[in-house]
Amino acid sequence: MSTAGKPIQCTAAVAYAAKQPLTIETITVGAPRAHEVRIKILNTAICHTDAYTLSGADPEGAFPVVLGHEGAGIVESVGPDVTNVKVGDHVIPLYTAECGKCKFCLSGKTNLCGSVRDTQGRGVMPDGTSRFTNSKGEPLLHFMGCSTFSEYTVVADVSVVAIDPTAPFESVCLLGCGVTTGYGAATKTANVQKGDTVAVFGAGTVGLSVAQGAQRREASRIIIVDINDNKEKVSREFGATDFVNPTKLPAGQTIVQKLIEMTDGGLDYTFDCTGNVNVMRDALEACHKGWGTSVIIGVAAAGKEISTRPFQLVTGRVWKGSAFGGVKGRSEMGGLIKDYQNKKLKVDEFITARRPFAEINDGFEDLHNGTCLRTVLKF
Numbered sequence: 468m469s470t471a472g473k474p475i476q477c478t479a480a481v482a483y484a485a486k487q488p489l490t491i492e493t494i495t496v497g498a499p500r501a502h503e504v505r506i507k508i509l510n511t512a513i514c515h516t517d518a519y520t521l522s523g524a525d526p527e528g529a530f531p532v533v534l535g536h537e538g539a540g541i542v543e544s545v546g547p548d549v550t551n552v553k554v555g556d557h558v559i560p561l562y563t564a565e566c567g568k569c570k571f572c573l574s575g576k577t578n579l580c581g582s583v584r585d586t587q588g589r590g591v592m593p594d595g596t597s598r599f600t601n602s603k604g605e606p607l608l609h610f611m612g613c614s615t616f617s618e619y620t621v622v623a624d625v626s627v628v629a630i631d632p633t634a635p636f637e638s639v640c641l642l643g644c645g646v647t648t649g650y651g652a653a654t655k656t657a658n659v660q661k662g663d664t665v666a667v668f669g670a671g672t673v674g675l676s677v678a679q680g681a682q683r684r685e686a687s688r689i690i691i692v693d694i695n696d697n698k699e700k701v702s703r704e705f706g707a708t709d710f711v712n713p714t715k716l717p718a719g720q721t722i723v724q725k726l727i728e729m730t731d732g733g734l735d736y737t738f739d740c741t742g743n744v745n746v747m748r749d750a751l752e753a754c755h756k757g758w759g760t761s762v763i764i765g766v767a768a769a770g771k772e773i774s775t776r777p778f779q780l781v782t783g784r785v786w787k788g789s790a791f792g793g794v795k796g797r798s799e800m801g802g803l804i805k806d807y808q809n810k811k812l813k814v815d816e817f818i819t820a821r822r823p824f825a826e827i828n829d830g831f832e833d834l835h836n837g838t839c840l841r842t843v844l845k846f
């Protein structure tokens with residue numbers, strides 16, 4: 468019997484308050500309205516940003532909420548006026564929408580889209596309401612326009628892309644955030660060129676994806692900086708030519724001095740993939756005078772600010788940021804999937820654990836085990 472047009476009851480993990488475990492419960496997911504798509508999520512991974520919002524550090528974080536933004540699934544039904552996907556399509560929800568019509572989309576200068584970002588940031592659908600209710604009839608907030616920690620979710624049509632149905636959900640869900648973000652930051656935001664020198668701070672999924680993007684572009688040097696020595700092996704597997712643990716430097720030597728010494732004056736490109744504002748400063752100051760560019764990818768806690776001496780910028784270093792790797796999800800996801808299928812883009816290698824969805828709280832614990840890249844959950 469078709470579920471189209473009707474509410475669906477399903478399992479979801481609800482975050483009722485910061486720092487509390489998620490509650491696995493049955494929720495009701497309303498039918499998609501105009502320009503909305505209801506998706507049956509098959510797999511979702513846990514990104515560091517989900518943990519960041521659950522920690523209470525996200526200035527936009529609000530509860531109760533259905534978190535999750537790195538997922539893949541099948542379109543169960545669509546609301547009126549949806550033309551870009553249809554029932555049965557295999558899809559990836561996009562936290563960076565692409566409407567193709569707004570000032571941002573038409574600028575040709577950014578992958579950010581203004582069409583739904585305001586309501587997305589407030590945890591509601593573009594019409595200002597939620598499609599999720601718990602068993603008490605209380606509305607639950609959406610998250611990053613995706614809410615993939617629910618067996619069914621509803622997203623705006625501008626926030627979803629159809630993908631090759633032969634691509635495995637378990638793997639390509641990672642293209643919904645971490646892999647795309649790092650790879651795109653290197654190949655699009657920074658546009659690393661052959662021979663460039665690159666340093667990446669933070670050897671998580673995002674940082675390692677920056678490294679594989681830099682390797683694809685034939686960077687001459689890819690230095691990964693991480694405080695955990697256990698990350699050296701995996702860093703080299705993803706393209707690092709060097710690995711530096713900043714906590715193991717000789718007394719008196721800073722990581723900035725070390726990197727400048729290693730590269731005859733500093734790097735062409737550096738990337739912060741930690742979310743630590745002190746690291747962001749180091750990343751900027753390790754750039755080569757005159758042209759080095761540092762890209763901030765990490766997400767910092769509420770109240771945190773970056774600083775440096777303006778002289779660092781006066782003397783030619785450039786500080787910029789990157790969201791979703793500068794990738795326009797609806798236009799460019801197909802190319803990333805092809806790269807994955809043609810073995811030009813590593814994705815499976817990031818899966819360090821697989822769990823049933825019911826173990827989602829253990830999955831959040833995995834993030835702290837020192838070797839976790841991505842735990843993929845299966846409904």
Ligand SMILES: NC(=O)C1=CN([C@@H]2O[C@H](COP(=O)(O)OP(=O)(O)OC[C@H]3O[C@@H](n4cnc5c(N)ncnc54)[C@H](OP(=O)(O)O)[C@@H]3O)[C@@H](O)[C@H]2O)C=CC1
Pocket residue numbers: 514515516519644645648668669670671672673674692693694695698713740741742743746763764765766767789790791792837839840
């Ligand atoms: N801008 C965007 O579009 C996106 C941003 N993000 C953000 O990017 C960041 C990285 O995400 P993800 O890869 O999933 O996270 P991870 O936590 O997996 O990776 C971060 C890595 O940085 C290491 N680290 C921590 N402190 C330092 C330090 N001082 N110097 C060097 N390395 C350090 C961590 O080590 P340890 O594990 O030992 O702490 C870990 O290996 C997060 O802030 C996330 O919120 C994520 C996706 C998209």
Ligand SMILES: N[C@@H](CCC(=O)N[C@@H](CSC=O)C(=O)NCC(=O)O)C(=O)O
Pocket residue numbers: 514516517525526527528563579584644766789790791
């Ligand atoms: N809510 C936070 C900002 C969080 C943030 O910067 N998110 C990234 C994606 S992180 C993915 O794992 C991003 O793309 N930002 C651009 C955007 O439009 O949100 C805060 O308010 O600080």
Ligand SMILES: [Zn+2]
Pocket residue numbers: 514515516517536537644645
């Ligand atoms: Zn993410």
Ligand SMILES: [Zn+2]
Pocket residue numbers: 564565566567568569570571572573579580581582
């Ligand atoms: Zn737009």
